Amino acid sequence: DGLARYGYLANPASPTPGLPVGFVVADGVLGPSCAACHTRQIEVEGKAYRIDGGPALADMGALWADLDTVVGKVLADTASFSEFAKAVLGSGYDPQKETKLRGEVDLWYARHHAITEAGLPKDRPWGAGRIDAVGMILNRVTGLDIGPGPTHIILGNMRKADAPVRPPFLWNAPRQDHTQWPGFADNGDRILAMARNVGQVYGVFGEFFPEKDATHLLGFNYVKANSVDFKGLIELERLVERIGPPKWPWPTDRTLAAQGKLIYERPYEEGGCADCxxxxxxxxxxxxxxxxxxxxxxxxxxxxxxxxxxxxWKVDTGALTGAFIPFVSEPLGRTDAPVSVLATAARGAILQHFLPVTVNGVERKKADVALAILQPLIEELKGVYKIPGTPGAGRWACRRAPETPGKLKFEARVLEGVWAAAPYLHNASVPSLAELLKPPQDRATDFKVGPAYDVSAVGLA
Known part of the structure; x- marks a missing residue:
């Protein structure tokens, strides 16, 4: 069914027949791209509207769990695995190749099963339209990437990823000066966009196995075993920059719209919206x-x-113990914050990819001079994945938005095109704008999630 059972959208133009939007095959490997989680389809009176950059209503958690189950069953049955091997190897099948394939699948499954068991919540699944991307990215990087080979697993670094949120809409995202729902990542130019996207690749099955390497400028090799397609990420970000907010496709009562505009633009103290x-x-x-x-x-x-x-929450920093980025961060301790490990992993990969400099003792002084020249560029990465509330995590003060008490803060984005992004709030807990404008205690406590759209309520039907 082209993964439609999980809410993924049909893609008749897929170069690989049968794959949905956002799933691609490259170098013989199947994986998701940005579009898998950031393409929305809504349906009104039998007509479907496809919205590029909208939050998907897919159930990544269910796909993740089912993949773990089915591969486990195939590995547990010799006849089933032989059938699988013949399908994969095709005309080149022979018993020796099946044995080699078995070893590769065993290794893949050991890693996938570890993060599924340790990280994926079973009692309260994410469900359609929600995903705990931050939790699983931290689990992937600290739990599957920096341990000893061949599995690279550090099981104790992983925890349940049980804080699912709605994927954000992508239009105008490159212009935000901060991103991620808690606003813990600097954003706004292509350097910071690259860091944001590298982190996402690590989270959705990317390969990343760093190792110490004294011959490299940073003292570690971040790209030797790294599947990030930097050129592809640059092109994807260019495409995202071109996505504009979707236009409302139905008739509008201009008189009511004018009245609503006045309310929206009232000051915050008078119940308006535009200040934030x-x-x-x-x-x-x-x-x-x-x-x-x-x-x-x-x-x-x-x-x-x-x-x-x-x-x-501290994790074993494994292969990245002692790693740091000049002008940006202190060396990682034997145990450290998982967000700091992620930040080092993203910064290091970007710098090494774009500055592939190797050094020996004689060249070290020249390398230090080069680093000094590049200091402004490197310091731009300082705001990659900050821990909220810590020194250095200060923020630019918006001129209009009021400061709020409390420390558990989430971003308030520009709302252009928000009609196409239901359900609302960062955790997708409100089905429509009509419900959102009610007092919290009067809002619906349960609702169905799917493509059916209610034009009058501006949200899920």
Whole structure:
């Protein structure tokens, strides 16, 4: 069914027949791209509207769990695996190749099963339209990438990824000066976009096995065993920059719209929206001085995602013990914050890819001079994956948005095109704008999730 059972969308133009939107085959490997989680389809009166960059209503958690189950069953039955091997190897099949394939699948399954058991919640699944990407990215990098070979697993570094959120819409995302729902990642130019996207690749099955390497400028090799397609990420970000907010495709009552505009633009103290959700000048970035300010505020919503920034959660830094980025970070301790490990992994890979410099003792002084020249560029990466509330995690003050008390803060984005992004709030807990405008205690406590759309309520039907 082209993975339709999980909510993924049909793609008749797929180069590989049968694959849905956002799934591609490259170098003989199947994997998801940005579009898998960031393409929406809504349906009204039998007509479907496909929205590029909209939050998908797919169930990645169910796909993840089912993949673990089915591969486990195939490995447990010799006849089933032989049938699988013949399908994979085709005309080149022979018993020796089957044995080799068996070893490769055993290794893949050991890693996938480990993160499935340790990280995927079973009692409260993510469900359609929600995914705990941050939790699983941290699990992947600290739990599957930096341990001893051949599995590279550090089981004790992983924890349940039980803070699912709605995937954000992508239009205008490159212009935000901060991103991720808690606003813990600097954003706004292509350097920072690369860091954001490298982290996502690590989370969705990317290969990354760093190792110490004194011959490299950074003292570690971040790209020797790294499947990130840097050229592809640059092209994808260019495409995202071209995505504009979707236009409302149905008739509008212009009189009511004018009245609503006045309410929306009222000051915050009078119940308006634009102070937090309007366009305001953001923090200038090295390669882009024209960003949009992204307020990050505590408005009393679900704050479970903040468990990943708890000061008492430390992980074994494994292969990255002692790693640091000049001008940007201190060396990782034997144990350290998982967000710091992720930040080092992303920064290191980017710098090594774009500055593939190897050095020996004689050349070290020259290398230090080169680093000094590149200091402004390297320092741009300082804001990659910060721990909220720590020194150095300060924020640009938006001119219009009010400061809110409390520390459990989430971003308030510009709302252009928000009609196509239901359900609402960061955790997808409100089905429509009509419900969102009610007092919290009066909102629907349960609702169906799917493509059916209610035009009058502006959200899920």
């Amino acid at each position: 959700h309007g366009i305001d000048r953001g923090q200038p970035r090295l390669l882009n001085p024209d960003t949009w300010c992204t307020p990050v505020q505590d408005v009393g919503t679900d704050a479970r995602e903040y468990q990943y920034f708890a000061p008492d």
